[in-house]
Amino acid sequence: MKGIHRLNHKDYIGVQENNLYYYEITGSERDAKSTESTKETFSDWSESPIDVGDYKVIPFGADNDIPKKIQESVFPNSLAPRLQNRKIELLFEQGPYLYQHVKDGRKYFREPVEESKIQEWLDSIGYEDILLANATDYYYQNQVFNKVRRELGYRLGDGGLGAIEHQPAFDCRLAYRRNDKKKAPTHVLVADWDNLQNEDVKVYPLYDRMEPTKHRLSMHWSKFASFGKRDYPVPDIYGSLEWIDRSTSIPKIFRALTENSLNIKWHIQSPAAYWDRKRSQLKENCQSQQPPIQYKEQMLVDLKEQILEKLSSLLSGVENVGKFWHNEYVIELIGANAVEQGWKIMPIEQKIEEYVTAQIKISEKADFATVAGLGLHAALGNVGADGKSDSGSEQLYALKIHQLTSVNIAEYHVCKSINDSLKAKFNTNIKIGFYHINPEREQDITQSQRIANNTPSNQ
Incomplete structure (x- = not known):
């Protein structure tokens, strides 16, 4: 399982030697010319x-x-x-x-x-x-x-x-x-x-x-x-994709832990604005080709994997990440608030049991939000609280x-x-x-x- 593995379009895990790194893209990915990374627009x-x-x-x-x-x-x-x-x-x-x-x-x-x-x-x-x-x-x-x-x-x-x-x-x-x-x-x-x-x-x-x-x-x-x-x-399901992704990614992290006996050493957050700029650069490169070629989103996916795999290699043999990785911070003024946009590389204490317990709680919340967001009563989907089936009367009234x-x-x-x-x-x-x-x-x-x-x- 060595290398970079994509969990969804915003989360990756990197496996290097006996260590596992969790990569998370924070903020909303959008066009790089926008100065706001926390708000998504639908009118443009x-x-x-x-x-x-x-x-x-x-x-x-x-x-x-x-x-x-x-x-x-x-x-x-x-x-x-x-x-x-x-x-x-x-x-x-x-x-x-x-x-x-x-x-x-x-x-x-x-x-x-x-x-x-x-x-x-x-x-x-x-x-x-x-x-x-x-x-x-x-x-x-x-x-x-x-x-x-x-x-x-x-x-x-x-x-x-x-x-x-x-x-x-x-x-x-x-x-x-x-x-x-x-x-x-x-x-x-x-x-x-x-x-x-x-x-x-x-x-x-x-x-x-x-x-x-x-x-x-x-x-x-x-x-x-x-x-x-x-x-x-705008599809009803679109607003639930973040929760669906979170619900999907946690079992994959557990799989990496159990199958490879890995230690999660680093939690790396990268800003969506960083990848937006990379997307713009790729689009400009495509247009500068003779003849111009069409940009495809897969190009950015491939670039993400290359950059994250290189970072995994750097992290695998060092304790002080700052010696090897240039962390670029960008301060943008959004309204009256100064927003810091930059890579964050945070060491994770080796408390696997606590980490797993926290992830299970997140998973339960993500599953609940997924069911609610898809607009179907849990009783009709055979998904009751804590995995238990709902009573027949509850299913009956939910169906009505x-x-x-x-x-x-x-x-x-x-x-x-x-x-x-x-x-x-x-x-x-x-x-x-x-x-x-x-x-x-x-x-x-x-x-x-x-x-x-x-x-x-x-x-």
Whole structure:
């Protein structure tokens, strides 16, 4: 395990001989020209568009990498992926069905309907797979992209909308034409944004609900809008990434301790502003090349590992770090406060038991914050306090509240492309949604309806 190992995008561990070094990047990483490292802004994404052919691409995040950040934070975590999947399962529940809104006195309710022509079309496009993929994108990015095709016979007056196809939101970016002064999204560009090659970019106009057959192929885009944002929504999960990263990193530190019998000697903190300057330098170097090359965030990741590995080597054989490492401090005036930004190399007393106990407490707090931040009651995620399962009554009421408050908006966006197409293609008020059963207490239903008597082995 010797060398530098990345825990997440802000934490690393270095292993040198029998020592372990914990590296932490403090503050928010952002563009180096900013003088504020503790505050992240969301309004300036569109101010630095990416040139791709005849289009200006609005970056999704300051470095066009929010989907990647979410992926890298969530996937290694022991809780987040399961909780995300659980929300999808609770939304999908009994599966999709067709319905109409019916008025009964002063109340509205959903009445299931059967319509053979609509059902045949839904079956032809694989609607269940589309809705399941849409739900995944919605809970990770708060937006959904679907390609909508016009039928071939439309120009002859025979037909309208044809197939719908799910397009992974991970690869989609909003864009507008170079000469468009409004700078509002009009197109969607699909590409591998980590390895961008202009010839591999697919361009789609945004779907127009008022003229659904205007384009032979268009991109339907539905989002849960964020306050003050006219392009991308800020995903709900984004604010929880710091806690998710902390929850993920601690087990990896323990693994290094147990597998290698290592001693944690140094805790090294580096300011985010330092790496912001390195990012700017790398971007300038890329532009100075002949011909210019495109900057990739992986370049900064590689540079971090080189610098931290060199520091690990220096620390492994010295007691007085100051003799070998130049610690550059920067004082920036933020408001009325002087903020010190510099590397801090702090020796850790060899009290492993106390250190482990402290890390466990941090881990418990991080796990709690992860569950809370993902917006799912712990009882529904089978994550109770201290790892204990919650009671059946608590799970029941948590499910009822979830169905009442956390399903409708998600269902609206997940099903919107199909419902818009049903309206345009069949001129109907029939919609598609997800069928949910109202949960009841076991003692309130007959014995034959109870869970114990409805398992596959008893049927």
